[in-house]
Amino acid sequence: MTTLATIMTTYGLRAVGAIVVMIVGWLVSRMAYRLIKRLCDRATQIDRTLVLFLANAARYAVLTFTVVSVLTTFGIATTSFVAALGALGLAIGLALQGTLSHFAAGIMLIIFRPFHVGDTVETGGVSGVISIVNVFYTELENENGRVVVPNGKLWGEIVKVPLKGRG
Numbered sequence: 001m002t003t004l005a006t007i008m009t010t011y012g013l014r015a016v017g018a019i020v021v022m023i024v025g026w027l028v029s030r031m032a033y034r035l036i037k038r039l040c041d042r043a044t045q046i047d048r049t050l051v052l053f054l055a056n057a058a059r060y061a062v063l064t065f066t067v068v069s070v071l072t073t074f075g076i077a078t079t080s081f082v083a084a085l086g087a088l089g090l091a092i093g094l095a096l097q098g099t100l101s102h103f104a105a106g107i108m109l110i111i112f113r114p115f116h117v118g119d120t121v122e123t124g125g126v127s128g129v130i131s132i133v134n135v136f137y138t139e140l141e142n143e144n145g146r147v148v149v150p151n152g153k154l155w156g157e158i159v160k161v162p163l164k165g166r167g
Contacts, residue, residue, distance in 0.1 A: 014073055014074055017073055018070045018073050018074065021066060021069055021070050021073065022066060022070055024066075025062060025063060025065070025066025025067075025069070025070075026063070026066070028062050028066075029058075029059045029060075029062035029063045029066070030059070032055075032058040032059055032062050033055045033056070033058060033059040034055075036051075036054050036055040036058050037051055037052070037055040040054060040055070047110045047133075049110060049133075049134065049135055050107070050110050050111070053107075053135065064085075068081065068082065098152070099136070101152045102136050102137065102150045102151045102152040103135055103136055103151075105150075105151035105152045105154065105155035105156070106133075106134065106135040106136055106137075106151040107135065108155055109133060109138070109151055109154060109155060110133065110135070114159065114161070115130060115159065115161050116130070116133075117130050117131065117132070117133060118130065119161055120161070120162055121140065121159050121160065121161050122159070122160040123149065123153065123154060123157055123158065123159040123160070124149070124153055124157055126140065126142075126147050126149065127140070127142060127160075128140030128141050128142030128147055129141050129142070131146070134151075135151075136150070136151060137149060137150050137151055138151060138154055
């Protein structure tokens, strides 16, 4: 009976502390999400796609830190856990290299805005009016229908955008 009491005292307090840390971490992650979303929504230059990406990145960073803190509370060595997460991230990054290049190009297109929705563009033998600029691809509409162009192609190749108001 004394062994059970010792275990309950030792691990019970740790479990209660871990639950409190998880709840606080979850609340802080929600607050970080809302704060970043509210701040970015005030700036009209920031695209909604980028706003959601930044808000979710902040939320999951806080949740990851929270989980690592809870694991530390129970005495689990988190250095190997963090190293394994890093190796997993590297492996996923190498496996998705092409997709990640389109993603990075999409972020660059959203931030630097070389063209906007409604602009007529020509790239790689395809021309049309931009209808959607997504994180991974951009949609063009032309006389033949809808054309989906990966953002890596738009960022890495020459894109012709006619000048407006001149001619």
